[in-house]
Amino acid sequence: QKEEWAKLKDEPTFSQDGEQVELAANIGTPDDVGGVLNNGGEGIGLYRTEFLYMGKSELPTEEEQFEAYKSVLEQMGDKPVVVRTLDIGGDKELDYMDLPKELNPFLGFRAIRFCLENEDVFRPQLRALLRASVHGTLKIMFPMIATLEEFRQAKAILLDEKEKLASEGIKTSDNIEVGIMVEIPSTAVIAKQFAKEVDFFSIGTNDLIQYTMAADRMNEQVSYLYQPYHPAILNLVNNVIEAAHSEGKWAGMCGEMAGDSIAIPILLGLGLDEFSMSATSILQARSQISGLSKEKMASYKDKLLSMGTAEEVVEFVKEKTN
Numbered sequence: 001q002k003e004e005w006a007k008l009k010d011e012p013t014f015s016q017d018g019e020q021v022e023l024a025a026n027i028g029t030p031d032d033v034g035g036v037l038n039n040g041g042e043g044i045g046l047y048r049t050e051f052l053y054m055g056k057s058e059l060p061t062e063e064e065q066f067e068a069y070k071s072v073l074e075q076m077g078d079k080p081v082v083v084r085t086l087d088i089g090g091d092k093e094l095d096y097m098d099l100p101k102e103l104n105p106f107l108g109f110r111a112i113r114f115c116l117e118n119e120d121v122f123r124p125q126l127r128a129l130l131r132a133s134v135h136g137t138l139k140i141m142f143p144m145i146a147t148l149e150e151f152r153q154a155k156a157i158l159l160d161e162k163e164k165l166a167s168e169g170i171k172t173s174d175n176i177e178v179g180i181m182v183e184i185p186s187t188a189v190i191a192k193q194f195a196k197e198v199d200f201f202s203i204g205t206n207d208l209i210q211y212t213m214a215a216d217r218m219n220e221q222v223s224y225l226y227q228p229y230h231p232a233i234l235n236l237v238n239n240v241i242e243a244a245h246s247e248g249k250w251a252g253m254c255g256e257m258a259g260d261s262i263a264i265p266i267l268l269g270l271g272l273d274e275f276s277m278s279a280t281s282i283l284q285a286r287s288q289i290s291g292l293s294k295e296k297m298a299s300y301k302d303k304l305l306s307m308g309t310a311e312e313v314v315e316f317v318k319e320k321t322n
């Protein structure tokens, strides 16, 4: 089986009925890129930049960040790289920032909320990204977007830094797509409104499931509620994909669900454009998709979305795909 998968390493990803999707990888550092290419990744769907900020005693400099982003972009050549701006808070703490302890860190001052209040942290990251953008195909993604205003504000700061760089005579790419993670239910629900303003969506199911089911993703006692196949999740995912397509935008997924063998047939049928997963899952996913009919999976859409439980969903998918 491993040999069969290896043959697919440098192939594009097609379903049995000839529909193309993109299989990308999630990474945390420039050192991860080799593994992505060795496993046939067609892009980076999520570069988690927190690692640049974690496990050290102070903020990374703009220069340090520039080198990291440039390295990833150069190694990927013309393949797309989606870099997520800083997503600290929740499960990711920074000792040196001395942020106040919160009762509900997952519902608290994190990610874009923190960045919009701490422009001295946010702006250097955006500058580093903009400067690196000439070295490959960069897409910038903001995490934990709950409102349109947050997106507009973050994008305005990005454009402001771009203008500043231009006035300093520093070149930046003019083709940087700017998108958001959809990991908060409010955003999934009004995805249609967001789709008019963003260039793309990437669905972060790790958080989207936790917030939709009101079940802490780290708490064992409520882990039975952590249900990727719950029809509520499928309906939100479908809403996001439809919204994107209605505005001619693309929709990806970078939560764990994107690499899950039960979820993949469902997501293919819902029309997901990009699946971003751990590098080691890519070849298996490509092989699985090559045996699936997108049209057939799409024909089950209404039925799946109207089911009552995750269990029904799983049973149905297993029956239809074996």
Ligand code: PEP
Pocket: 046, 048, 087, 183, 203, 204, 205, 206, 207, 208, 254, 255, 256
């Ligand atoms: C997610 O929430 O699904 C996601 C990809 O981000 P993280 O796991 O880093 O929160």
Ligand code: MG
Pocket: 183, 204, 206, 207
């Ligand atoms: Mg998340």
